[in-house]
Structure formats: C-alpha cells, structure tokens
Amino acid sequence: MNSVYKYPLPPQNYISEEILLGIILIYPSTFPHIIPFIQSEYFFLECHQIIYKHLIKIHKNHKLNSIEMYQYLSDNYMLHYIGGIDKITNIIKQGQIFLSYNKTNVYIQELIEIIKFNYIKRLIIQYGQNIVQLAYIKNISTYKLYNKASYYLHITEKKIPKNQLKSFEKLIGNFLLSKNKLNFTDTNIPKLFNTNFKKSGFINLDKLISGLPNGELIVIAGRPSMGKTSLAINLACNVLNTHKIGICFFSLEMSSEQIINKLLATYTKIPIKEISLKILNKNKWKNINTICRKLLQNYIYINDIPNVSIDYIEYTSKLLKQEYSHINLIIIDYLQLIQTDIESINNRVQELSYITRKLKLLAQYLNIPLIILSQLNRNIETRNNKKPLLSDLKESGCINYTEKILIKIKQAINYIFIQKMAKKYNIFLRLDQIYNKNILKYNKYINKILLFAQYIFELNILQSTKLFITYNHKYISYKQWQYNHQIVEKYPCNLTNKYNEICKTQKIQFLNYSIVYDLHITQYFHLISNNIILHNSIEQDADIIMMLYDEISTKIQQKNQKIIDISIIKNRNGPIGSFKLQFYPDNNLFIDHEEK
Structure with a gap:
C-alpha cells in the first residue's frame, strides 16, 4: 500500500457519511435535527456533498424520500455524477444495516461527531500546508505571515457550528432570568442595556x-x-x-x-x-x-x-x-x-x-x-459650500456629459447619453438646468450624479471608439484598474478588435475644460462607457461615517470655542442625521451643544 500511495489519505470516514445519508432517506423526520450540525462541505466524497445539497433542496419542498431524490437528481443531470441509481440504493442499504433501533438519536449524534471531527482535521491539514508554503516566500513580512496563519485558524473555528442548539423554551427561560440584571429606570429616560x-x-x-x-x-x-x-x-x-x-x-x-x-x-x-x-x-x-x-x-x-x-x-x-x-x-x-x-x-x-x-x-x-x-479629498476646496459629502472621502473620477453609459432596463440593454438621462427613467430635472446644484437624485438606476468642472482628456483606442474622461478616472486595462494619467500610448486596454486582438491606446490628448459628472451607481463598482469598463468607486467598507463641519467658524462669539456640526452620512444598521457639539480647542474638550 505504501508503494502505491506516497502520502496517506486525508482523514475521512466515508462509511459514516453513507450511513448518515441512508438514515436521512429512510427516516426523513430526522433531517431537520441534522441540518444545523452538518454542512455539505463536511463530507469527504464529492458525490456525498452533491447528494446532501439536493436533500436540503428537496426538504424545503417537503418531498423528502428516495424516489423524489432519484427524480430530482435525474432531472438536474446529476445522477451519473454520484454513481447512478446503484449509489442511492447502496446508501439506503448502509443506513438499514448499521442503524441502531434502540438509541437512534445517540447513534446519529455519534455519526455527526465522526464526520465533523474528520472535517476539522482536513481543514487543519489544508491550512497548515498553506502556512508552510507562505513561510517559504522570501519577501513576505512576519506580520503578514502571522495574520494569514491566524486568519486560517479563525476560518477553521468559524466553520464549525456550536456543539448544541438551545431550544426555544431554554431561550425564553434565559431571557426571563436575565431580567434581574437590568436596571429599570424611568421610561422617559433612554438607557442602553446592550x-x-x-x-x-x-x-x-x-x-x-x-x-x-x-x-x-x-x-x-x-x-x-x-x-x-x-x-x-x-x-x-x-x-x-x-x-x-x-x-x-x-x-x-x-x-x-x-x-x-x-x-x-x-x-x-x-x-x-x-x-x-x-x-x-x-x-x-x-x-x-x-x-x-x-x-x-x-x-x-x-x-x-x-x-x-x-x-x-x-x-x-x-x-x-x-x-x-x-x-x-x-x-x-x-x-x-x-x-x-x-x-x-x-x-x-x-x-x-x-x-x-x-x-x-x-x-x-x-x-x-x-x-x-x-482626511477628505481636494474637491471640497473647489466648492463654495464646504459642507462635506460622502463623495469627498474618495478620489473623484468624472465622466464628460457627452459620454454614453450602458444601462440595463428590464431585459433590454441600451446606451444612454448622460445629458439625456434627465429626460427618461423617472428623472424630473434636466442636467443643463441645474449647474448651480450639487446633487441630482432619482429613484432607479443611478443613485447620485455629482457635478464638477474639470479638464477633459480624449482617449483614442479604436477609430470609432473614444473615451472622454478626466485625468484621474480609472478604467480597466488588460490586467488591472488603471488611472487615465498613468497610461501612455500603446498601452493595452480590455477591449478587442474584430480580429480578437487586444486593443491599445492610439492617442491621448487634452480636449477642453468642461462640466463633468460623477456617477454613483448602487450595488456595482463599475459601469460601461463605449464598451470600456470604468470604475465606480464608493466608500463601501465603513459601517458608520461621521463628518465634522464648522459651519459658523467665522461668526463664533469666542475664539476659544467652536460649534461643530456632526453629520452621520452613513449608518449601515441605523438612521442617519446630524447634531451639534461644543468644541473647546484649548482644552481639547467636546460637550453636547444646548440650543438656545
């Protein structure tokens, strides 16, 4: 055996996997108690993973039995992947032969523990090998190596579910017992107990x-x-x-x-x-x-x-x-x-x-x-209104108003001019009438359109393909996102010609100083203009964003204090709003501002 296999097989017990799947098919009523403890990736054999995934889908339709299982796999062209009808019958036989009728629940729990135990071992082996390979990389820092190793261990810990599920009765009991720990006060005074x-x-x-x-x-x-x-x-x-x-x-x-x-x-x-x-x-x-x-x-x-x-x-x-x-x-x-x-x-x-x-x-x-x-970017310094916006957290990349943007409407895909978006799709203001405004909101495809005046550069790629964008806007090149000002002529672009060859930039030249628009598209980080993918950068990682703004700094009565406006412009799990704080710079002190 050692001469055939150079390395031992990963920890596994495919017999236990077959017995557990067989029990599920024979006694479908046990399946709801198994689902919280076992995930499909816990199984060693791929065919068992496929069977378990399909058992979950069938269980959701309340039709869990061997015949339905066979029909479902056959309809989805998966029957031959798992070994055909012989595999299903063999699993049922295994469940019947090894099933203990006296202590079924205890036996199922033992099978679950065996499968989980081997899965944990395989995870540790897999991530351990990854850590060993990382350690052989010469230029990697020790901080990065430690972070990656702890990340792997963290994944291993999170992949495994809890040892036991708490019943609803127990949860209610814990809730009623925990009331003694609460400090009851006047209901008119809001308190935080969490x-x-x-x-x-x-x-x-x-x-x-x-x-x-x-x-x-x-x-x-x-x-x-x-x-x-x-x-x-x-x-x-x-x-x-x-x-x-x-x-x-x-x-x-x-x-x-x-x-x-x-x-x-x-x-x-x-x-x-x-x-x-x-x-x-x-x-x-x-x-x-x-x-x-x-x-x-x-x-x-x-x-x-x-x-x-x-x-x-x-x-x-x-x-x-x-x-x-x-x-x-x-x-x-x-x-x-x-x-x-x-x-x-x-x-x-x-x-x-x-x-x-x-x-x-x-x-x-x-x-x-x-x-x-x-810090904020430099766009705020070019505006008369210095009140910060969410877009001030990112490097602004703008598109000329003559550009055409690809928009999917229902099942149709159309190219729409930015300057004509105001006339269609539930937009009630025309762009050419609101140059003095900062934000145009509407309710469907694009969340915001921010107006700026910037220098426009013409990017020639094909004879019929031109892109008009600012110097710092990103588009996807052959391999990565690239700034407009970082590219040179003959630079590859993620666009092919009729001969299926990668296109290159033919010419880059200054065009004019014009009104441009910064599109904020919800749910996506990119958009398409003239068949070229452009970047749509939004501050996505933060859960809460607080902006500080000194609105009346020039009108303050005393030099040693300021009234700072705090705007919660993003709150992933709650409301947004604004309020004021009194700031004493000499004493480094913030206190709640009382309106007079």
Whole structure:
C-alpha cells in the first residue's frame, strides 16, 4: 500500500457519511435535527456533498424520500455524477444495516461527531500546508505571515457550528432570568442595556448610532483643524468613564506625549498649552496627579510608530487582544498615513481601498468597534459650500456629459447619453438646468450624479471608439484598474478588435475644460462607457461615517470655542442625521451643544 500511495489519505470516514445519508432517506423526520450540525462541505466524497445539497433542496419542498431524490437528481443531470441509481440504493442499504433501533438519536449524534471531527482535521491539514508554503516566500513580512496563519485558524473555528442548539423554551427561560440584571429606570429616560454597544458619551450621537457597536468600522472625517483627533480622544475618555475596558490608540501623526497631553486636557479641562509647557500652579498639578492615578487604573495602549503598514496594525491588534482580552476599542489616526507591503498595488486609491477592507475585517475578527480618522479629498476646496459629502472621502473620477453609459432596463440593454438621462427613467430635472446644484437624485438606476468642472482628456483606442474622461478616472486595462494619467500610448486596454486582438491606446490628448459628472451607481463598482469598463468607486467598507463641519467658524462669539456640526452620512444598521457639539480647542474638550 505504501508503494502505491506516497502520502496517506486525508482523514475521512466515508462509511459514516453513507450511513448518515441512508438514515436521512429512510427516516426523513430526522433531517431537520441534522441540518444545523452538518454542512455539505463536511463530507469527504464529492458525490456525498452533491447528494446532501439536493436533500436540503428537496426538504424545503417537503418531498423528502428516495424516489423524489432519484427524480430530482435525474432531472438536474446529476445522477451519473454520484454513481447512478446503484449509489442511492447502496446508501439506503448502509443506513438499514448499521442503524441502531434502540438509541437512534445517540447513534446519529455519534455519526455527526465522526464526520465533523474528520472535517476539522482536513481543514487543519489544508491550512497548515498553506502556512508552510507562505513561510517559504522570501519577501513576505512576519506580520503578514502571522495574520494569514491566524486568519486560517479563525476560518477553521468559524466553520464549525456550536456543539448544541438551545431550544426555544431554554431561550425564553434565559431571557426571563436575565431580567434581574437590568436596571429599570424611568421610561422617559433612554438607557442602553446592550453590552455590545459602548456609550459614546454624547446624547445625540448615541440616539443615532446607539453607541459604538462591536465589529463595525467607524470613520471620522473632516477638513483640517476640525478636531477629528480631539473628538476621537473625547470618545475614548467617555468610554473609559462608562465602561471598564481597554483602549489601543495607533497615532501615526502625533507622538505619544502629545496624545497624553490631549488626554489630560480633556479630563482636567486645563489648556493643552499649559500642560505641554508645564506652566501649572499647585492646584492644577494636584488635579493632574489625581487624573493620572485614575488613568493608571485603566488599560490604555498608545502606539506612536509612524509610517506603519496595515499588516503591522493587524498583527499588533490581534496580539494585543489575545494577550489582554480587555482591549475593546481601537482608534487609528489616520487612514492616509497607513502603508501597505503589496508591490502589485500601483496607485494610492487601490491601496486605501485595500487598507479599509482589512480594517473592516479586523473589526469583525476582534468583534470590537474600530475608529479610523480620515482626511477628505481636494474637491471640497473647489466648492463654495464646504459642507462635506460622502463623495469627498474618495478620489473623484468624472465622466464628460457627452459620454454614453450602458444601462440595463428590464431585459433590454441600451446606451444612454448622460445629458439625456434627465429626460427618461423617472428623472424630473434636466442636467443643463441645474449647474448651480450639487446633487441630482432619482429613484432607479443611478443613485447620485455629482457635478464638477474639470479638464477633459480624449482617449483614442479604436477609430470609432473614444473615451472622454478626466485625468484621474480609472478604467480597466488588460490586467488591472488603471488611472487615465498613468497610461501612455500603446498601452493595452480590455477591449478587442474584430480580429480578437487586444486593443491599445492610439492617442491621448487634452480636449477642453468642461462640466463633468460623477456617477454613483448602487450595488456595482463599475459601469460601461463605449464598451470600456470604468470604475465606480464608493466608500463601501465603513459601517458608520461621521463628518465634522464648522459651519459658523467665522461668526463664533469666542475664539476659544467652536460649534461643530456632526453629520452621520452613513449608518449601515441605523438612521442617519446630524447634531451639534461644543468644541473647546484649548482644552481639547467636546460637550453636547444646548440650543438656545
């Protein structure tokens, strides 16, 4: 046997798989109790996986029996893949021969445990081999290797269902018993009882997002000097006051000493300048001493290493959470300073998209809220109205109004001019009449059309194919997304001619300065213009996006305070809205704003 097979077979027990499938066909009433514990990939043989998947489909139609199974496989041309009618009869025989009539439930449970146990072993072998192969790669960083290994183990853990299902009666009993743990108060005063949400300390913010939910990526964005870092520190202080948890702060811009000074200023209400220069009297020193003793009782970790990679942040966060389970909030300042170790990413937009996706997965993996601060792009500086929009989080890529966009309407596919979209498909305003407006909304295919004035470049690919886009708009080239300003003549494009040859750019030239439109298409990240796939970039990874805006900064009565408008422009699991906070820059303090 050893001379035939170089390596031993993966852990498996196909006999147990056949017996379990046979029992399901003989006693269909047992199947609802098996489904929660067994998934199709748990089976070793592919034919058993196919049979189990089809059993689930038949069970949904309440027609589970051997005849229906045979007919269903035959109609879907799958009968010959599993071994024909002989395979079905053999499975039924196995179920009849090995079935124990005395303790059927116990016997089924043992079969499930055998199948699950072997599946776990196969997963560990598979991911273990992947880790070994990764370790042989020379240029891979240790952070990335650790993250990948922990990711594989995390997948293995999540793939396996819980050991037992709780009955409805038990759930109700637990709910009734847990009422003793609730602090009943006046119904007119809203309170948060869910420990999965950490109070932010701001009443209006908690009303909108119900605190800082676990497993979600929260983005705080705004123009420079709006107080993004100060707001994040205030959130951390409020969480520390309400919940006895640990906080990890990645400061890529400020030093740890600066963060400590801001933290002390927030608690003591002493100006940051006095704390930094140590210009303090006896009472202020006593106040700081008291606060420092209080802070020492909390778990606060500050990492001020600049220019770190996303792999380093992921590695450090997982390691810290593993060693200190009380870490329940991570703050990163800020997004645009995070680097990547991937050489294949050749533009910053792809790099930032990769980083935000990794941060989202990190928040889900650790099951804690992750707050990331972010800058806005330069489009906001070209507008008279400086109030931030969701599109200000991304690099704007715009299309000339003369372009034709491919739109699918019912079963027909048509090319529609952007300038004519206003006349069709439930759009009630014409684009050429709203140059002074910023957003045009309508209810069907395109979610937003943003208007800008930018320089247009003409991209000639074929004699009859031209594309009019801005310098920084992305289109899909032969292998990857590419910016317009990063391509040169004779650059391959994802388009073929009549001879099925890859087309190349023939000419790139400046066209004019014109009105352009930024299309926000829901559910998709790309669109088609002149048979060329263009990118439709949207801020998708964040669960909650907070924008800071100082609307009346020039009219404020006092120089040492500001009224900051906070807009929740995205909330994946709740409402959006806005509210105001009072900001005292000298003391690094945010408080709820009371309307007069």
